[in-house]
Amino acid sequence: xxxxxxxxxxxxxxxxxxxxxxxxxxxxxxxxxxxxxxxxxxxxxxxxxxxxxxxxxxxxxxxxxxxxxxxxxxxxxxxxxxxxxxxxxxxxxxxxxxxxxxxxxxxxxxxxxxxxxxxxxxxxxxxxxxxxxxxxxxxxxxxxxxxxxxxxxxxxxxxxxxxx
Amino acid sequence: xxxxxxxxxxxxxxxxxxxxxxxxxxxxxxxxxxxxxxxxxxxxxxxxxxxxxxxxxxxxxxxxxxxxxxxxxxxxxxxxxxxxxxxxxxxxxxxxxxxxxxxxxxxxxxxxxxxxxxxxxxxxxxxxxxxxxxxxxxxxxxxxxxxxxxxxxxxxxxxxxxxxxxxxxxxxxxxxxxxxxxxxxxxxxxxxxxxxxxxxxxxxxxxxxxxxxxxxxxxxxxxxxxxxxxxxxxxxxxxxxxxxxxxxxxxxxxxxxxxxxxxxxxxxxxxxxxxxxxxxxxxxxxxxxxxxxxxxxxxxxxxxxxxxxxxxxxxxxxxxxxxxxxxxxxxxxxxxxxxxxxxxxxxxxxxxxxxxxxxxxxxxxxxxxxxxxxxxxxxxxxxxxxxxxxxxxxxxxxxxxxxxxxxxxxxxxxxxxxxxxxxxxxxxxxxxxxxxxxxxxxxxxxxxxxxxxxxxxxxxxxxxxxxxxxxxxxxxxxxxxxxxxxxxxxxxxxxxxxxxxxxxxxxxxxxxxxxxxxxxxxxxxxxxxxxxxxxxxxxxxxxxxxxxxxxxxxxxxxxxxxxxxxxxxxxxxxxxxxxxxxxxxxxxxxxxxxxxxxxxxxxxxxxxxxxxxxxxxxxxxxxxxxxxxxxxxxxxxxxxxxxxxxxxxxxxxxxxxxxxxxxxxxxxxxxxxxxxxxxxxxxxxxxxxxxxxxxxxxxxxxxxxxxxxxxxxxxxxxxxxxxxxxxxxxxxxxxxxxxxxxxxxxxxxxxxxxxxxxxxxxxxxxxxxxxxxxxxxxxxxxxxxxxx
Numbered sequence: 001x002x003x004x005x006x007x008x009x010x011x012x013x014x015x016x017x018x019x020x021x022x023x024x025x026x027x028x029x030x031x032x033x034x035x036x037x038x039x040x041x042x043x044x045x046x047x048x049x050x051x052x053x054x055x056x057x058x059x060x061x062x063x064x065x066x067x068x069x070x071x072x073x074x075x076x077x078x079x080x081x082x083x084x085x086x087x088x089x090x091x092x093x094x095x096x097x098x099x100x101x102x103x104x105x106x107x108x109x110x111x112x113x114x115x116x117x118x119x120x121x122x123x124x125x126x127x128x129x130x131x132x133x134x135x136x137x138x139x140x141x142x143x144x145x146x147x148x149x150x151x152x153x154x155x156x157x158x159x160x161x162x163x164x
Numbered sequence: 165x166x167x168x169x170x171x172x173x174x175x176x177x178x179x180x181x182x183x184x185x186x187x188x189x190x191x192x193x194x195x196x197x198x199x200x201x202x203x204x205x206x207x208x209x210x211x212x213x214x215x216x217x218x219x220x221x222x223x224x225x226x227x228x229x230x231x232x233x234x235x236x237x238x239x240x241x242x243x244x245x246x247x248x249x250x251x252x253x254x255x256x257x258x259x260x261x262x263x264x265x266x267x268x269x270x271x272x273x274x275x276x277x278x279x280x281x282x283x284x285x286x287x288x289x290x291x292x293x294x295x296x297x298x299x300x301x302x303x304x305x306x307x308x309x310x311x312x313x314x315x316x317x318x319x320x321x322x323x324x325x326x327x328x329x330x331x332x333x334x335x336x337x338x339x340x341x342x343x344x345x346x347x348x349x350x351x352x353x354x355x356x357x358x359x360x361x362x363x364x365x366x367x368x369x370x371x372x373x374x375x376x377x378x379x380x381x382x383x384x385x386x387x388x389x390x391x392x393x394x395x396x397x398x399x400x401x402x403x404x405x406x407x408x409x410x411x412x413x414x415x416x417x418x419x420x421x422x423x424x425x426x427x428x429x430x431x432x433x434x435x436x437x438x439x440x441x442x443x444x445x446x447x448x449x450x451x452x453x454x455x456x457x458x459x460x461x462x463x464x465x466x467x468x469x470x471x472x473x474x475x476x477x478x479x480x481x482x483x484x485x486x487x488x489x490x491x492x493x494x495x496x497x498x499x500x501x502x503x504x505x506x507x508x509x510x511x512x513x514x515x516x517x518x519x520x521x522x523x524x525x526x527x528x529x530x531x532x533x534x535x536x537x538x539x540x541x542x543x544x545x546x547x548x549x550x551x552x553x554x555x556x557x558x559x560x561x562x563x564x565x566x567x568x569x570x571x572x573x574x575x576x577x578x579x580x581x582x583x584x585x586x587x588x589x590x591x592x593x594x595x596x597x598x599x600x601x602x603x604x605x606x607x608x609x610x611x612x613x614x615x616x617x618x619x620x621x622x623x624x625x626x627x628x629x630x631x632x633x634x635x636x637x638x639x640x641x642x643x644x645x646x647x648x649x650x651x652x653x654x655x656x657x658x659x660x661x662x663x664x665x666x667x668x669x670x671x672x673x674x675x676x677x678x679x680x681x682x683x684x685x686x687x688x689x690x691x692x693x694x695x696x697x698x699x700x701x702x703x704x705x706x707x708x709x710x711x712x713x714x715x716x717x718x719x720x721x722x723x724x725x726x727x728x729x730x731x732x733x734x735x736x737x738x739x740x741x742x743x744x745x746x747x748x749x750x751x752x753x754x755x756x757x758x759x760x761x762x763x764x765x766x767x768x769x770x771x772x773x774x775x776x777x778x779x780x781x782x783x784x785x786x787x788x789x790x791x792x793x794x795x796x797x798x799x800x801x802x803x804x805x806x807x808x809x810x811x812x813x814x815x816x817x818x819x820x821x822x823x824x825x826x827x828x829x830x831x832x833x834x835x836x837x838x839x840x841x842x843x844x845x846x847x848x849x850x851x852x853x854x855x856x857x858x859x860x861x862x863x864x865x866x867x868x869x870x871x872x873x874x875x876x877x878x879x880x881x882x883x884x885x886x887x888x889x890x891x892x893x894x895x896x897x898x899x900x901x902x903x904x905x906x907x908x909x910x911x912x913x914x915x916x917x918x919x920x921x922x923x924x925x926x927x928x929x930x931x932x933x934x935x936x937x938x939x940x941x942x943x944x945x946x947x948x949x950x951x952x
Contacts, residue, residue, distance in 0.1 A: 096840045127879040138844055
């Protein structure tokens, strides 16, 4: 077992991990941050995406020890402390960009990283960027729409019904 | 209409917890003192177990106990919930499905041993130290080969590998053959409905817990129907009476059918928790899901359509081989039969139909319902053969469909079911309008100018949802009822807690069910909460599958709420000193008709629980009602889909340019959620048509066992869809007039895509391409183009 220390959602945490412990295991089992999900074992599905030092990372591909000293942000750190959703999270709700919710944390974290890099992406850019996040429920229509809406673009021409 | 009642696109109340990481999925549950189990699974498809040596593994760090079949004395097999009777009147062959392999392994992934250890890693490490000596047996994969004389037997104690040979309607067999013998034209098509893996994003998880002080068992599991699991596991596998067994399915990350069934892992953790006096947890890896979740489709067969000189359908005949896999999953036998044969009339007046289905055991993972379940297979057969027939007789495929549409309702099909309502010309008109078929030729020329082959395909579908009534399905072999339940508990100050036997795993019941109750009473939906997923606080219900939640569960909800309103009117009449018959409920107020005297909802609820001024001599205090609803018929959602594709002739790659859906779901409670359901179904149907394929090699090894190998549709594979549900003919036999919308997209889209690709190739001069089997990968399309 080795000691590891990192900042998660603004708080410094330390823990004991095995060498083989993945960052996602450390978050879920060590820190009780169960919002980050595991949907596969080949780093394909993206349900485990978190931000490490501002970069979107699949937390199943990183050992916890590799995140030593890093600044980690998870889905639990995306809303305001009073629970107010971020504009991106709010767009997902307004445009019905989630159904079962399992891929949602990774999808939101990836989309947030996209918008940080590219504040006004095209539809094609959104689809390409989210290629590493699999959703089985929504058919992606409303996810892509939510991300475009969160970037401040008019999405009415893409059809689909937004929440009242 | 209140803003958040029936018909409103209310925001989903589920979303905030999912968007902030506060969902509670089964893997998020960790109990004090919990141990972990890892299943050692067969890595060969067929073999005889000579010995299992667990000694070295048992000595590994953290190992608590290792179980094999020998340690499960008294544990029953996993039951099958549907018995099909074959065309000779005999029951299907039904093999035992042990929790852990007994004597033989029958598919890659068949569990051989279970290692329980302090941590999941220790259990996994120890499983690698178990030595299993297995005599390899030849695996049987191909269904026709499995039925050949002398084929290896999946189950030694059965007669061959045939589960059943089903004929429907058997009495029509000779009349159908006679119609074919004299028909003006016969179109024949051999096709494959590719095997799929449901792949909800949340892998299966089960946590067993046992309280020795009270002899109570609890199972937390990723299920679409916790009551069904409690019944099957308690009564048939472990012998635990219901009052001592609680099954909880908390937030569930998608199901698509694969989480309907009772699985061996659920029974094992429940059993082991008592054996070890510790909670036992199992979390599937995705790799494990690929070899242990029931898979879908996998039909191979032929369809023939007989037509007269004017293009009227005279008769339809099919012969289908349906793969059951190595064991019978919970509802497997019903899928290629009662959920498939009964839909072979489609939207058309075909007077004579004969369906033959041979269900076959093979050394593969069991096959059961996957989104659509039997109906996509029927629709694919029918809509492909109609397109082929239109081409052969030189008629526009749209016109051929119109000529044969059912136009009068109710309509008795020759395959048992009665369509209550529909308007297929209306959905087709709407579809062609949105899809701008008139403008297709200009778009085709533009594509051709860019070196692309453009095609336009349509498909119709009809499905039977809300499978029922119970007494009928009982006659058809179901070993369960198919009603749904609801308890409406009005609290003293007027808020409402609803307990439903349905289960939501993405469908949004917490929002839509609240909309229904709030609308009926005229109060804000925020006053209503929906509770589901726990057998300890919800009435016995059959859960969520087959697009049944609103049509059946919603109807139970309406029944229970109607009882509430009727009782509340009695209370209001007393408070207002008026006759009950004069009381009207509007916008949350009970008023005396024709007067301005009224009492509001909250005051009536308070009177029910603080009955100081209350007709105690004639009315019980309290305001809580339960209802069970057993439908009198299926519902029949129907619609028309159009797909426009471009094929790159250099590579065979297919790109979907447009996909339009015009659905008739009857009435709609939340249009936003309905559209989302269609989007998701379309993605799965397009995935089947273009990308997804579950492939075993000749030895029964699963070649498509991960997301690296099984092509899940991704954001850049799919377009924005154009979805319309304005052509609504409300269901005539349920109180909401709803039909169900969960599976339509997955049913109607595969033939629309394939029809479009064949159309593109035909228009480009590839006259020999009349069919390509799914998935239409670039390699397959290119090979078909160059086949002569």
